[in-house]
Amino acid sequence: MRFMTVSQILKHLMFMEDIRVSELARRVNIPQQTLQRVVAGLSPNPHESTLKPLAAYFQITVEQLKGFQEIPGLAAAFDPDNSPWKELPLLDWDEAGKLKQLTPELLAEKKRILTEAKVGQNGFALQMQDSSMEPVYPAGTILIVDPTYPLSDRLYVIVRLRGESRAIIRWITTDGRDYYLKLLNPDLSNHLVKLTPEDEICGVVVQAKRDLV
Known part of the structure; x- marks a missing residue:
């Protein structure tokens, strides 16, 4: 009986070690591209020559x-069918603006954020880099984003505006016919900007996480 896939196990072990694919590949002397494919699930049955140094690094058996053998504490904590927790890639704002173009290999390289929020397929995380959405989302806040969440009035959305490559965050409202975007920081512009068909909603913010101390 197989408890989890190699990809799932590696993602969880890397999360607990707080190590990225590039650094792990360097430490175990495996080509980064090879490891990216394994972590992304594109190589479900890796060669023993790949598995042995990885197992040795994490101090487990192949x-x-x-x-095929349970890792104490891991299966219970990260059962993909029963656990309420999900790992999401932490993207930068340029990557969020081209979400559909991101490859599994690139996503496998990203730092993971753990969340208990219910997030649909291709969910991701972002970190606020400025004060544009204060006081609701101060700089440093981690945003959990669901690209499948239905759009409605008075939500916070990640949007890529026409002609731009970088995504931004805005509060969205509607008059029943059109949608409008707005900043929150009173020190910045508070004008409503009409959402056009050329603008792309990349996802809806469903959770915010930040350090309180």
């Missing part, structure tokens, strides 16, 4: 890394 059979545990393959998912």
Whole structure:
């Protein structure tokens, strides 16, 4: 019986170690592209020559890394079917603006953010870099974004405006016919900007996480 896939196990182990694909590949002397494919699930049955140094690094057996033997504490904490927690890639704002173009290999390289929020397919995380949405979302806030969440009035959305490559965050409202975008910071412009068909909604913010101390 297979408890989890190699990809799932590696993602969880890397999350707990707070290590990225590039650094792990360097430490175990495996080509980064090879490891990216394994983590992304594009190579479901890796060679023993790939698995052995990874298992040694995480101090588990190859059979545990393959998912045929349980890793104490891991299966219970990260059962993909029963756990309320989900790992999401932490994207930068340029990547969020071209979400549909991101490859599994690139996503596998990204730092993971753990959330209990219900997020649809291709969910991701972002970090606020400025004060444009204060006081609701101060700089440093981690945003959990769901690209499948239905658009409605008075939500916070990640949007890529016409002619731009970088995504931004805005509050969205509607008059029943059209949608409008707005900043929150009273020190910045508070004008409503009409959403056009050329603008792309990349997702809806469903959770915000920040350090309180």
